[in-house]
Amino acid sequence: MILFTKLLLAHLLGDYIFQPTKWVVHKEANMIASKYLYLHILIHFAVTMLLLWDLKLWWWVVIIAVSHYFIDLSKIFANPYFKNKSIPFFIDQALHLIVLYCCAFNSDLLGNTIGLFKEINWPLVTAVVFVSYPASIIMAKLLEGMSDRIELDHKSLPNAGKYIGIIERLFVLVFIILGRWEAIGLLITAKSVFRFNDLKESNSRKLTEYILIGTLLSFGLAILAGLIYLGT
Incomplete structure (x- = not known):
């Protein structure tokens, strides 16, 4: 080696x-x-x-x-x-x-x-795969009815939200495996700070609720995957 x-x-x-x-x-x-x-x-x-x-x-x-x-x-x-x-x-x-x-x-x-x-840790590989694209697709299906009601008046990078969600879920999964639950709270806080200006400028309650639901759902799926992995 x-x-x-x-x-x-x-x-x-x-x-x-x-x-x-x-x-x-x-x-x-x-x-x-x-x-x-x-x-x-x-x-x-x-x-x-x-x-x-x-x-x-x-x-x-x-x-x-x-x-x-x-x-x-x-x-x-x-x-x-x-x-x-x-x-x-x-x-x-x-x-x-x-x-x-x-x-x-x-x-x-x-x-x-x-x-x-x-030596491959297959449960870990499965958890990592799940919090990536499968979780993104599940979220898109669950939020499909809400996303049609949201009007976005600003341009964004293509698929930026999807990739941000994948990265944040990977971080959450790692924090859970390491037993650092407090780091998840810091991650949520950091994301809220970055999102604050967008929500303030849009002044849209629907957008705020949509982002909040999406964030909690994203973190929830990652936490669920982490708990199931720890239980295997």
């Missing part, structure tokens, strides 16, 4: 700390002819060798560097075909992690993978 951690740290340093934005822009513009693409791979190789500090592992570092080159190059060529640029980015990062994992556990890849799956 230490080996994988070092490889992951080297990846984070090479991809995020030691890669300026102008390098990324230059790579996307010049593709395979970009000098920064090769400099980026060289930095990855150097940082990985430095962190491992073991010349016996040079072969695996070469494999990581070469695979990093082809994965990055594939991402550069694939970028124009995606409207949502986050999709190729996350695919790129996932492929890098798979390579690092295979290199770190090459001695018993299958055994380590099976062991990893056996």
